[in-house]
Amino acid sequence: xxxxxxxxxxxxxxxxxxxxxxxxxxxxxxxxxxxxxxxxxxxxxxxxxxxxxxxxxxxxxxxxxxxxxxxxxxxxxxxxxxxxxxxxxxxxxxxxxxxxxxxxxxxxxxxxxxxxx
Amino acid sequence: xxxxxxxxxxxxxxxxxxxxxxxxxxxxxxxxxxxxxxxxxxxxxxxxxxxxxxxxxxxxxxxxxxxxxxxxxxxxxxxxxxxxxxxxxxxxxxxxxxxxxxxxx
Numbered sequence: 001x002x003x004x005x006x007x008x009x010x011x012x013x014x015x016x017x018x019x020x021x022x023x024x025x026x027x028x029x030x031x032x033x034x035x036x037x038x039x040x041x042x043x044x045x046x047x048x049x050x051x052x053x054x055x056x057x058x059x060x061x062x063x064x065x066x067x068x069x070x071x072x073x074x075x076x077x078x079x080x081x082x083x084x085x086x087x088x089x090x091x092x093x094x095x096x097x098x099x100x101x102x103x104x105x106x107x108x109x110x111x112x113x114x115x116x117x
Numbered sequence: 118x119x120x121x122x123x124x125x126x127x128x129x130x131x132x133x134x135x136x137x138x139x140x141x142x143x144x145x146x147x148x149x150x151x152x153x154x155x156x157x158x159x160x161x162x163x164x165x166x167x168x169x170x171x172x173x174x175x176x177x178x179x180x181x182x183x184x185x186x187x188x189x190x191x192x193x194x195x196x197x198x199x200x201x202x203x204x205x206x207x208x209x210x211x212x213x214x215x216x217x218x219x220x221x222x
Binding site: 004033035042043045048056088090092105106107108109110111113 | 150152157158159160161162165205207210211212213214215
């Protein structure tokens, strides 16, 4: 099976712009999670989607949003970009719902490196 | 802020030596996972240990879990230069800060 794919791999934007990142999970996986990774804050959870529904959300401002389509592909959007949004954005998929008690190994994509100038 | 902490933050050893990384977490977990990340890339799942397990092995990896102390350790035996990476523990969606391991040839 093909792994998790993320597009684009690299992106340069300026402050105030918006950006949309895409994630295609492993075929058959229905849960997608997004993470932001920065040197200062480490890996921080953004949100998780399962069957087109947002299941969990991290502590990020409303400028960060996401959605999941019926084919499980997911997008995240960041509006009004700030310099601090520069980060590696990672997407991860799991086969099933990651509720309590679930086997929740995550399969990560290579990430999208976003630079905000 | 992160709810998990890895210790040490950085570890440098010679090829062939063993590397031990520790992780502490704050909330209750159903299971704990360890991941590896090569510089600037995605994470790769290494091993998962369930809350009712105390030790688990996978190849050169050995993971222990002490739920009473909310801590886990990852041991890599007979390390190789290719093991150079950052290692993270995670409870579902919460990742620790990671340990950066450098294995010198």
